[in-house]
Amino acid sequence: MSRLILLAAGGTGGHLFPAEALAAALNRRGFIIDLATDSRAARYAGHFPARQLHVLSADTVRGRSPIALAKTALALGGGFLSALLLLRRVKPAVVVGFGGYPTVPPVFAATVLGVPSLVHEANGVMGRANRLLAGRVKAIATGFPGILDQDPRLAPKAVWTGNPLRPAVLEVAHLPYVPPVAGGPLNLLVFGGSQGARVMSDVVPDGLAALDSDLRARLRVVQQARAEDLDRVQGTYAKAGISAEVAPFFQDLPARMAAAQLVVSRSGASTVAELAALGRPSLLVPLPGAIDQDQAANARALAATGGALPIPQAEFTPERVAREITRLAATPETLTQMADAAKSAGVLDAAERLADLVARLAGGA
Template sequence: MTQAPPAPPQPLVLLAAGGTGGHLFPAEALAAALNRRGFAVDLATDARAARYAGHFPARKLHVLPADTMRGRSPVALAKTAFALGTGFLAGLMLLRKVKPAVVVGFGGYPTVPPLFAATVLGVPSLVHEANGVMGRANRLLAPRVSAIATGFPGILDRDPVLSAKALWTGNPLRPAVLDAARIPYVPVSPDGPLNLLVFGGSQGARVMSDIVPDAIAALDPALRARVHVVQQAREEDLERVRATYARAGVVAEVAPFFQDLPVRMAAAQLVISRSGASTVAELAALGRPSLLVPLPGALDQDQAANARSLAERGGALTILQADFTPARVAQELTRLAATPQELTNMADAARSAGVLDAAERLADLVARLAGGAPIPA
């Protein structure tokens, strides 16, 4: 009896992401889409992000040396250069060992070593820029890689060289977000509860803890009694946030982390948060109105660009952190509660900006690169 020939090995796609959930989440969504298409997926990341990648749908996890630029002093620059140089050599060794068909980076300095190694070795390469402004690591890599995918349309229109190899795909969404996106928005009734979700990530939770509880405590008692709060807060802020809500008689659940955040976003009738790329993409996919406070001081002002993209559609209100005070937040909550149709309109506008098939669109581009096909215009 003749045995069937062995199945050809799965083509391997090496994903490079690190630093934050904003980089890991879209990589996780792409990995799931590629797995469904028969690709094997490995993840290259740094030691910091490796701690959060336990459930990442990858065949193997590779930790490469890398570092973020923490300053412009000679010592800081030397440390960053040494870490990236060491990571580049490790990336060369890794690519020669695993022989990926494509290498895909999702921004942040941990993606530089494997992507740079791919360009040196002639391996097809792709960077995905999630934000409305291209970050420094992706700007460094963009001239060298084979293709660029963007989370927002038109961000490279002013650069004809880069725009010629760029494609808008949107920001890939995790399966949990896609599941939550099926939950319809529940309009606020004149006398019913106002379900508020407050979060800000590791860089933003402190200001939310400083401002939002005092804003809600300052509301008119009749409105304050209607507000139900779910809020993320740092460990060191938990007790004071809980105490403020308790003194105000507000129903509140406060925790440092929510595993089921997409479901909680779907249950919210208003979200107050930072405006990272993943957050904005998820708010649009779910169709939830939001009050966005971009992270100030960023060199690229990426969160301001992200928030603007949703605000211009009418799906969000943007407040600069300098204006983010308890009085201003209380004023906006009072106005929105008095005009609940505006919240519903914002929900509809946010949903109109959602891109639910971004992971599949990005997987299409990866498959084209793996097969040697040209990038679609």
Template sequence: MTTTPLILLAAGGTGGHLFPAEALGVELMKRGLRVRLVTDSRALRYSGLFSTDMTDVVPSETVRGRSPLALARTGLTLATGTVVALRLMRRLKPAAVIGFGGYPTLPPLIAARLAGIPTVIHDANAVMGRANRFLSRRVSAIATSLPGVLYKEPSLIGKTTTTGTPMRPAVLAAAAVPFAAPGPDDPLRVLVVGGSQGARVMSDIVPGAIEKLAAPLRRRLVLTQQVRDEDMARVRAVYDRLGVAAELAPFFADLPARLAASHVIVSRSGAGTVAELGAIGRPSILVPLPGAIDQDQFANAGVLADAGGAIRMVQADFTPERLAAELSALAGDPARLAAMAAAARTVGRLDAAERLADLVMKVARLDSPA
């Protein structure tokens, strides 16, 4: 049996949760610690740091409705997951359990508390998520990506540290690429993304906006757009008709490099996207997901917009006419693009993984074994 301390990382099965967990895992392994991932079944398709032999799946469920039946089903699944996670804690005996938000983190974090194991939660949003809010009074320490997240909760401030969002190696490599504003006749590289699942609104609005651009600007355009499979044919037809150089795909595995290669990014404003835009330093037009209870994406976009690195546009204003006007204005003002890139960079924290690892080791009462 190895005596090297184990840190258990708990994350939901989406990139916004898994990527920071991966970045922290890389840093902890550099320090000579072992890491494992505990997650839900969605992460089994994940091909990053955590191979199947480093991953434990615990039953979990998100609150999907307010009916008594839906709430009962969710509660039963979470209770089952907690029992499974408690057995996992007794078998693995981790030195600490670190949660990265989302309902799949509830069973392992609750089980860790029941087992007397130190716990940390990390929240990447400008508004703390519901699962993390539930856990916040029950964990040993809280890490946030942005300052002021818990300013309305003075009782929690004493155990809260602002670390930033840990960045995986691909983002750190992209952050080393300097921004070069395009000249008047240079290609204008625009990247359109909609989160890990894509966003239909981008397929509905962006092609119409591109059509409204002046012909000389369309000829300069080099467009890369994330498009769902079911929308691919209609989006492709518009760009083919306009003669626009466009690369379309449902998913880009090398997204950090594509962010670094772009002059303007049009995107949703999930926590991971905003953190990567800040780390890499690129101008953006951000369209928060509407209808969210906590309005977290609106708040996330506001962080970059307030810094001067982004234009925040609520979805009701996200029309072909408005987007075309914003793109035209940015294309005609390279100095503004350069200033936005520099402003976005002020929001990024490239040392977040190290800062969070320091907190984890403090909570776990570990000296670096490396």
């Protein structure tokens, strides 16, 4: 039996992080891992625990014009032909896709060649690339329970595994939530994805500056901001007398999430899974305008447990931020309840559960 598993992940950290966690779990079981990705994600995959990195042509559907569709089709077609040659050469036991168009060529090639395959859907609603592949693969692993229950064609293939977590998250997942005390510091973490989010820089500093002076003095803010926004954000906090550390990127973000008493962030699948694993209360601002509305679905799933408060971006104003922070700071028991509720949705062994599924496919079960 081949011990090689080909993982297909590209585009963003939201796809690479769970793939990396699965790779580590499969390595511990004696499997060999190769990674198929696109040129964009290849730049960030230097530490991925894979024997080899294979860069395949791929593109995302960026518009409905004939030119845009033709460019995407050409890129995916070239990637598919390359993937056919790759699979014939390396002969994987299983091919695992993590969503996004870069995973389409290798997973589709696997289904054509009869290689067992599965896709992992991290979000609370299935994305377009995974929908394209779902009818052809052997199994569909999901990050949230029940997302395919209403689809009689796909429900029999669905296995809820949860979203695999980075080792850095698991290292701090045991740390208990410590709520703020009256008059004591309030640790606030603000971020918006791997590149930061402009809306966080536009809204949060002005909202916090509008708080009363006693509450401003209690704040300990850590905020991710784009490089071009750093001076503006730092200036707003300095003028308001708010203690703040602002940077474009934090290498130790999981540890900072664990230290936070409240998180304000986007609601990507990895972020929501990490908030649940850590048990940290959050204000979630889903990315608007996405065709699949995946971040809105993720935020709703965590909110349904009581662990998060979703705020549509149209309603995410400095006034709303000031109102919610004031309310939560005055009722630390609410923060504790949210933390406990978020923790109840955490799946710490998701990588092992997904590895179980891959191993069953590799063994022919």
